[in-house]
Amino acid sequence: MSHPPPHPSDRPVRVLFVFAWLAGGPEEGLLRLLSQTLDPARFRIDALPCRLQDATLDPTHERLAALGITVDRAAYEMGFDDTVRYLERKIAGYEIVVSCQDVADIYPAMERLRHHPPLIEYGRSVVEAMAGPKHLTTRYVAATEAARAAAADRMPDRPEAAMLIPPPPGFVPPRWLQTVRGNLGQPPVPPEQATIARQWEALFDAVLAQTSAPPPGLFQSFLQGGFECSTQRLRSGRRVDVIAATRHDIHAESDYRQLQGFGMRTVRDGLRWHLIDQTPGRHDFASFLPMAKAALRAGTEVIWDLMHYGWPDDLEIWSPAFVDRFAAFARAAARVWRDETDAVPFWCPVNEISFFSWGGGDVGYLNPFAHGRGFELKLQLARASIAAMHALREVDPRARFVHCEPLIAIHHSAATGRPRHEAEGWHQAQFQALELLSGRLHPEIGGDPTFVDIVGANYYPTNQWIHGSHPIDIDHPLYRPLSDLLFELHARYRRPIFIAETGVEDDRRAPWFRYVAAEVARARQRGVPVEGLCLYPILNHPGWDDDRDCHNGLMTQGFVGKGRGVDPALAEAVAGFALHGQEAR
Template sequence: MPGHIPPAAFESFFMAGFECSSHRRIDGHRLDLVRATSHDIHAADDYRRCAELGLRTIRDGLRWHLIESAPSVYDWSSWVFMLEAARTAGVQVIWDVFHYGSPDYLDQGSERMIESYASFAGEAVRLHRAMTGKAAMVCPINEISFFAWAVEVGYFPPAGPKRKGWFKRHLVKMAVKGIEAMREADPECRFIWAEPLIHIAPRDRSGPEMRRAENARQGQFEAYDMLMGRIAPELGGAEDLIDVVGLNFYPHNQWYLQGPTIPMGHHEYRPLSEMLVEVARRYSKPLYIAETGAEGSAGPAWLHYVCDEVRDAIGQGAPIEGICLYPITAYPGWDNSRHAEVGLFSVIHAGGSRRIRQLVADELARQQRLFSDILNARDLAVPDTRTGG
């Protein structure tokens, strides 16, 4: 039915995600992580190497600021190159339509921004169908919650009035209009989201402090609740705007209210499995880990932890459809271009290739084996509606 994606719609349980942020920093500098990681010219080889390691579903993104540098004038060449690379490699891509970076001619807090985004999104899925013969799988707007927070606290440039919650509502309105335009262009396109999964603990056990911490923790659900029309229905949200709930989870995603990060192993650190089961019960939709990873030598151990917790959550009935290693390549940090050693692959070295981070690859292979039996058993337990089985 429209708006529904069946279980196992992804071509692989383990996925790869390419860092594709393209926003302007508060100092005005434009980031372009697709270019900075050389993914813009090595996409075909990047996708091929992912597929060889069993990562046949990819998260990647369009660079809106390159495609529409003037109003309604589209140059799709940067994306066409990547569409062709994906087709050659035989991988499935979930495309971020808007990953923070918009054209310079637009004020991100304006009504014109909503209209321009909707037009751009509609044209994108129309081109995807024309080039691939398939409906697009898209993340309409990456991390609405983080995006809104970054604007409100001044980490990203300001947009719109300085009213708490205003920009998040604005982004939800934008997403709703974009989905309307994408469905009009191709009714079969699917919407796979990505929002932070967090935990916030109180600094002490006083009643007021515990209530403040819980209220702050519940804020992580606002974007999804708005998109589904469960709150602020005037924004146009509806349950069928979300096919798969995506959750981004990193080592720094748990902290004390207005305090430091909670280290793993601390009594206040909440098990990821509990968090996943809570989301599964809240939304009753397929979900996946849309982003996860850790820097340096912590990478293999972090993947081990996340996979153990996902297996636990699946055992409790959570319909988890995948885990995306993100970013899959090393990249220069947003704030100061420092070298961030993450994922499976290095930067491009002399000779035009990336080195593999073998310890991460070994842990990935081990986890793929561990998940194989679990996923096969789960698939066998799903009735085949085509035969009435």
């Protein structure tokens, strides 16, 4: 079966020119020069004017469109604050941002981000060079020596960041005319224009060379495997226990050692709260200790989930007692781990607060099968997570907290008839769980910035959709590359992040892994400190609802010889990833 390739427009280095307005003149000349001389396989030039100056702009837009330049006109319908918010999200999709005409909107947008693309300012006058702050400016390009000197004065700690590139003179030949000129033995473009284009290309390369993230080192291995450990009760009353169903609890050490053969020395795994806390006030860790000891014998580092959709039968999730019992369970688990090892523990208190609250509080899919109570459940789960983190730190102040949440993109399309702000609002709502844990949202429940320690992004092929319409795949023009979403996530929290879950069923497993791995590498090139990539689930398992054999892992449920069987195509992709030196150590 063939699978959709990434949309081709997402491959080159993307450069966004942000203008106060766009009405021809020198700005159009610069865009024309770069779009007609830079290699389109390497660079894509887009433009975003922030306001409509007058009604004479259509010819400019049409001329630029004819050159293959996309002009985003969305800001024409926005006020200043909305434009800033729009830019905040927009610029995450570009490797380089160039601001022109001392555009007032760009710095407020950049300052809302804790990580942003390199910003090149371009000014044609001393007045423009002297205006505005410069602390976020990577380079200042001046069209005159006087403007360059003025910009250098505004950056006394790094005057060398101000440079001179003259504006392109005269008419820039379109590509077809360049071909004709070349066939006639003439330079494709006049030498002076070619020199200016080379200066801009060298500048782009120089700023890109400074953006890569430092080598990863947070976890024992960059490539990781996650064992599905869901324990929810179904509407039928049956308890899901994926660890038991896959016999991972019995074969934990063998499973850990087999994954080490693929370079996976860090894994995600889970404690089963409903087994450990069957009697209030008493904890029986017989289901956990063999797995903990197996990990220690194998030398595998584990990120332990404390709650993966399930809780003890006698406990009401909406009650204050739920928070207290969960904190007591976390404290007891931390003590058991401390008694076994002095290794720094990694805990995921509550897996996927966002999905849990939607599935269990809004649409009645997961327990507690509620409707219209999603945010209420989100608050309760955040309270429980916060209480657990306090308890975990009491036992071991070194404890690291990993929060694994869905990473999604919700898109606006005019064809749906739904307003843009609805799509944007739902997109931003994905961050509510982390906002609650950090104290940015409802601080009265006790959130603290230090609780958002390590952010895990759970990403699957169904994680992007058009608001009011349907999911989209990687070949759709609206699809945002995963690297852009990782950039946006890091820009919001500036914390170490990793792909905590990714996978798909059947024969798309290997192509999907290659896509995610390539996007992770791309994000790291853009300065995003992605610290790991966890294939999840790593082991085929029975389906939650129907017990069907879900072929979504690297390993099968059955054994072949001394280990479990493996999916050959995914195994080859994983081996190729490790072979090219892309794991952490």
